[in-house]
Structure formats: C-alpha cells, structure tokens
Amino acid sequence: MRSETGNSWQAIRTEVLRRIHARDWPPGSLIPNEADLAAEFGCARTTVSRALREIAATGLIERRRKAGTRVAVAPSRRATFDIPVLRTEIESRGARYGYALISQGLDVPPPAVRAGMAVPEGARLLHLSALHLADGAPHVHEDRWIDPDVAPGILTVDLGRESANAWLVANMPYTDGSLSLFARAADAGLAERLGCVEGAALFCMERLTWIGDRAITHVQLSYAPGHRIATQL
Amino acid sequence: MRSETGNSWQAIRTEVLRRIHARDWPPGSLIPNEADLAAEFGCARTTVSRALREIAATGLIERRRKAGTRVAVAPSRRATFDIPVLRTEIESRGARYGYALISQGLDVPPPAVRAGMAVPEGARLLHLSALHLADGAPHVHEDRWIDPDVAPGILTVDLGRESANAWLVANMPYTDGSLSLFARAADAGLAERLGCVEGAALFCMERLTWIGDRAITHVQLSYAPGHRIATQL
DNA sequence: TTAAATAATATGCATGCACATATTACTTTC
DNA sequence: GAAAGTAATATGTGCATGCATATTATTTAA
Numbered sequence: 171m172r173s174e175t176g177n178s179w180q181a182i183r184t185e186v187l188r189r190i191h192a193r194d195w196p197p198g199s200l201i202p203n204e205a206d207l208a209a210e211f212g213c214a215r216t217t218v219s220r221a222l223r224e225i226a227a228t229g230l231i232e233r234r235r236k237a238g239t240r241v242a243v244a245p246s247r248r249a250t251f252d253i254p255v256l257r258t259e260i261e262s263r264g265a266r267y268g269y270a271l272i273s274q275g276l277d278v279p280p281p282a283v284r285a286g287m288a289v290p291e292g293a294r295l296l297h298l299s300a301l302h303l304a305d306g307a308p309h310v311h312e313d314r315w316i317d318p319d320v321a322p323g324i325l326t327v328d329l330g331r332e333s334a335n336a337w338l339v340a341n342m343p344y345t346d347g348s349l350s351l352f353a354r355a356a357d358a359g360l361a362e363r364l365g366c367v368e369g370a371a372l373f374c375m376e377r378l379t380w381i382g383d384r385a386i387t388h389v390q391l392s393y394a395p396g397h398r399i400a401t402q403l
Numbered sequence: 404m405r406s407e408t409g410n411s412w413q414a415i416r417t418e419v420l421r422r423i424h425a426r427d428w429p430p431g432s433l434i435p436n437e438a439d440l441a442a443e444f445g446c447a448r449t450t451v452s453r454a455l456r457e458i459a460a461t462g463l464i465e466r467r468r469k470a471g472t473r474v475a476v477a478p479s480r481r482a483t484f485d486i487p488v489l490r491t492e493i494e495s496r497g498a499r500y501g502y503a504l505i506s507q508g509l510d511v512p513p514p515a516v517r518a519g520m521a522v523p524e525g526a527r528l529l530h531l532s533a534l535h536l537a538d539g540a541p542h543v544h545e546d547r548w549i550d551p552d553v554a555p556g557i558l559t560v561d562l563g564r565e566s567a568n569a570w571l572v573a574n575m576p577y578t579d580g581s582l583s584l585f586a587r588a589a590d591a592g593l594a595e596r597l598g599c600v601e602g603a604a605l606f607c608m609e610r611l612t613w614i615g616d617r618a619i620t621h622v623q624l625s626y627a628p629g630h631r632i633a634t635q636l
Numbered sequence: 637t638t639a640a641a642t643a644a645t646a647t648g649c650a651t652g653c654a655c656a657t658a659t660t661a662c663t664t665t666c
Numbered sequence: 667g668a669a670a671g672t673a674a675t676a677t678g679t680g681c682a683t684g685c686a687t688a689t690t691a692t693t694t695a696a
Contacts, residue, residue, distance in 0.1 A: 178679070178680080179679075179680085191577075203645085203646055203647080204646070204647070205646080213680075213681085214680060214681045214682070215647095215681090215682090216680070216681065216682085217679085217680060217681080219647075219648080219649095220679090220680090222647090223648090229485070233646090233647065233648095234646085234647075234688075234689075235645090235646060235647045235648070235687065235688040235689060236644090236645055236646050236647070236687090236688055236689035236690055237646075237647085237688085237689065237690080238645090238646060238647080239646085239647080248483050248484070248485055248486070249483070249484055249486050249582050250481050250482070250483045250484075251481070251482055251483075251484065251584075252462070252481055253481070253482050344424075346635070346636070347635070347636030348633060348634065348635055348636060349482050349633065349634050349635075349636055350631045350632065350633035350634070351484075351584060351606070351631060351632050351633075352606050352629075352630065352631035352632075353586030353587075353604040353605055353606040353607070353628075353630075354586075354604050355588075355602070355603065355604040369588070369602050370588065370604075371586040371587050371588040371604035371605065372586055372604065373584070373585055373586040374586070376631075377636075379636075395586075396585075397585065397586075398583045398584060398585035398609075399583065399584050399585075400581060400582065400583035400584075401581065401582050401583075402579070402580070402581055402582075403579070403580035403581060403582055403610075403612075411649070411650080412649075412650085436675085436676055436677080437676070437677070438676080446650075446651085447650065447651045447652065448651095448652090448677095449650070449651065449652085450649085450650060450651080452677075452678080452679095453649090453650090455677090456678090466676090466677065466678095467658080467659075467676085467677075468657065468658040468659060468675085468676060468677045468678070469657090469658060469659040469660055469674090469675055469676050469677070470658085470659065470660080470676075470677090471675090471676060471677080472676085472677080
C-alpha cells in the first residue's frame with residue numbers, strides 16, 4: 171500500500187506510467203477513477219486529475235466524462251518538436267546568420283499553392299524566393315507566396331533588407347496555421363541555390379497561415395541535405 | 404474593463420494570446436503577474452495560472468519564479484505531431500494492413516547505429532528488415548536493430564508472424580526514447596522494396612528506445628514517396 | 637416495444653486558501 | 667567594499683469544496 175506521504179502530481183504521473191508500461195493496466199483497459207486513485211495515493215482528486223491530464227496530453231491515455239479513463243489502444247503517440255526560428259537556429263550553432271533575397275514578383279501560383287490558400291483561379295500573389303545562410307553557406311531555401319489583398323502593407327516593404335517573415339510576424343498576427351513535413355528531391359534550381367546535387371533528398375517544411383478564413387502566406391522551406399529534427403519521447 | 408463574468412481559463416488564454424499577437428505585450432516584455440491578471444479578469448489566480456501554463460507549453464511565453472512571465476523573444480514554436488501506429492494509420496485510410504518480414508539475422512551494426520545504441524564495437528545485434536503494406540502495396544520500409552542482451556526473449560519469437568514492434572511493445576516497456584525526422588534518398592534496395600525509383604526522396608523517421616541506460620532497439624522507417632505529416636499551429 | 641424523461645457517475649473547471657521554492661533585492665556584517 | 671545573510675516576490679503545487687457537463691444506465695410513459 172502506498173497511502174503514505176510524499177506525493178505530488180509528478181510522482182503520481184510516474185506511477186501511472188509505470189503501471190501502464192508494466193501492463194498492470196493494459197492497452198484498452200479502464201483505469202480506476204480519479205476519486206479511487208486519490209484515495210489510494212492519499213491525495214486530493216485535483217492532484218490525480220492533474221497527473222492524468224498531463225499523461226492524456228501525450229496521447230497515452232484517453233479520457234471522457236462519465237466513460238472514465240482508459241489506456242489508449244493504438245497509442246498514436248504525440249511527439250512535440252521545437253520548430254526554431256531560422257535565425258535563432260543558425261546563431262545558436264555559433265554560425266553567422268545571413269539572408270539573401272533571390273527573386274520577387276507578382277505571379278499566378280501553382281495549383282497546389284492556390285488550393286491550399288483558397289485564392290481564386292488566376293489571382294496573382296507576391297512570390298518570393300530567398301536563402302537563409304549559415305556563415306555564408308546556404309542552409310535553407312524559402313519559397314513564399316503572400317496574398318497582397320490580405321497583407322497589403324507587404325508591397326511597400328523593401329524585402330531585400332527586411333525579410334518577409336520578419337515583416338509578417340510583426341505586422342500580420344495570424345489566427346490559424348498549419349505545418350507539414352515531408353521530403354522532396356532537389357530540382358535543378360534548388361540544387362544550384364542550396365549547393366547540392368540535383369535529385370538530393372531534402373527535408374522540407376510547409377507552413378500556411380491564416381487570418382480568419384483568409385490565407386496570408388504559404389511558405390515552403392527546403393533544408394540543405396542532412397538536416398533533421400529530433401525530440402524525446 | 405472586463406471584470407465581468409463568463410471567464411474560464413480558455414477565455415483568458417485567448418485574451419492573452421490576442422494581446423501577444425497584437426503586440427500589446429511585445430516579444431521580450433514582462434507581462435503582468437498572475438495576481439494582477441486575476442484581479443483584472445475577475446477570476447482566481449489559479450485560473451490565470453492554468454491559462455498561462457498552457458501557453459507556456461507552446462513555447463510562446465516563458466515563466467520563472469520571481470522573475471515573472473515574459474513573452475518569448477525567439478518564439479521557437481513547439482509543434483505537436485501525431486505519430487500514428489502504422490497499422491492504425493493504414494487501416495484508418497480504409498486500406499488493408501499487411502506486414503512482410505524480408506530478412507532477419509545477427510549482424511554487426513553500422514557505426515551510426517552502434518554509436519546511437521551505445522553497444523560495444525563488434526557486438527552482434529538482431530537485424531530485421533520488413534515492409535508494412537497498405538492493400539498489398541509497400542507503404543513503409545522498416546530497418547530495425549535489437550540488442551538481444553537487453554531483450555533476450557525476442558530470439559524465441561517467430562518474427563514472420565508477430566511483428567517485432569508488437570512483441571517489443573508488449574514485452575519491453577521502455578523508459579526513454581528519442582525520435583528524429585529527416586529525408587534520405589532511396590538506395591537500390593529500398594527502391595526495389597518500396598517500388599519507387601532509385602534516388603527518390605523518402606521521408607524517414609528514426610526511433611531509439613531505452614530501458615534505463617541500455618538501448619533496446621533502433622528503427623528506421625522509410626515512407627514511400629509522397630508521405631507527409633501535418634499539424635495545426 | 638420503443639421512446640422519452642430522469643438519475644447516476646466520472647471527468648472538467650473554478651475558487652480560496654496555504655505553503656513551497658526559486659530568484660531577486662536589500663541589508664547587515666566583517 | 668565585498669561577502670554573507672535576510673527579506674520580499676512571483677510562480678509552483680496541493681487541498682477541500684462546489685458546481686458544470688458529458689455520457690451512460692435506468693425508469694417511466696406512450
């Protein structure tokens with residue numbers, strides 16, 4: 171029995187995790203309710219609740235009112251990654267950050283971008299191409315589309331000096347966004363800009379941000395070969 | 404003033420986020436302390452605390468005792484991804500799940516794996532190669548190394564029938580793990596197994612799990628071309 | 637028998653309070 | 667004036683309580 175002292179929500183979390191891993195509470199099973207656990211651990215229900223809430227945030231258990239708490243059957247584990255700001259990422263590795271605008275203009279976006287941003291067919295968006303450099307070497311290629319109807323101020327900015335991202339962050343706070351990760355092969359243009367061979371496998375990130383129901387910008391970041399992102403489980 | 408009713412920690416979170424995005428509280432600035440916010444919102448300090456804790460979990464604000472709460476300068480946004488169990492992922496798309504063991508044997512791992520798992524040079528590990536299929540088509544290639552000293556039972560399992568992952572999940576609860584994402588080009592073997600062209604850019608996931616200070620297994624999953632994972636911001 | 641109303645139940649949330657802990661600012665002592 | 671000690675402060679945690687809400691089980695009515 172462990173109705174002793176020395177409890178905290180973290181200790182309870184640890185014990186619950188132990189029981190799940192040890193299969194005392196196998197996947198799919200219903201675990202005791204908060205009140206019972208509180209009694210067993212000799213603490214307040216609030217404390218048990220806190221511990222279970224934290225575990226639920228990782229996807230290992232599922233909680234529903236009245237239904238109770240059960241161990242996830244298919245533990246679709248949630249993993250949290252730090253998506254650092256490029257400048258910070260580069261500088262934190264002791265390298266000098268650099269930004270180089272390659273091209274800018276008003277273009278009709280390709281279908282994939284047009285669909286993602288939900289803009290009418292034939293509409294022209296501000297199209298930017300730029301490089302983020304670490305000690306002068308290409309680190310990430312940025313391909314960005316901005317809807318000038320949503321962010322009109324962007325057209326008055328000198329994008330050679332201030333990066334579009336910096337301006338947007340400061341002037342167009344978004345309400346929603348999505349992020350997706352994938353791999354793509356470097357085409358001729360990307361290979362030249364990133365200084366890698368054509369066809370090299372690149373780790374890519376695509377970000378889409380919205381103000382209400384209007385898309386502000388669509389960015390595809392292509393990292394130089396070898397990049398990875400990591401997290402603890 | 405908003406000392407009205409209708410407050411909840413979520414409403415407070417929303418309002419705090421609004422102020423941060425609207426730059427009422429610019430990056431790097433110190434925001435009012437919990438007690439003051441509680442007074443302003445007309446709620447308990449606990450409620451404010453809950454709201455701020457949730458925001459802090461996303462990396463947008465940083466909190467330190469006595470120092471107070473400040474808006475993160477370099478908002479290294481944290482994004483949470485669902486890393487689904489392969490079987491579930493495939494079946495949830497309405498496809499039939501299949502598993503095919505390609506090879507198994509005791510081999511000396513390559514340096515990268517050996518270093519990651521911290522096993523002595525020359526040690527032999529169980530090496531598996533397998534495919535996860537969706538409606539018979541290759542979806543993911545799995546390249547796995549298991550330390551039989553840490554998980555001896557694995558040697559007695561018929562891995563053609565029970566997947567190594569299933570057995571490990573059931574029998575070797577891990578205490579720590581890491582996950583990393585990257586891109587790689589398909590070599591000849593991978594291309595043949597996944598049914599894609601050699602050199603195709605593949606989205607890959609590498610997982611390493613530990614019991615205490617001993618590595619159990621190292622897995623590299625290579626997804627068929629086109630795979631992406633996504634999340635909301 | 638089926639449908640609707642009602643009760644029971646487990647989690648979710650909010651509150652007021654107390655105390656813990658980390659950190660900073662200040663004061664005292666040598 | 668520097669070091670050591672002390673107070674002040676903001677967040678972190680725990681508890682008891684009460685009510686809210688979603689969901690299931692049961693009972694009652696058509």
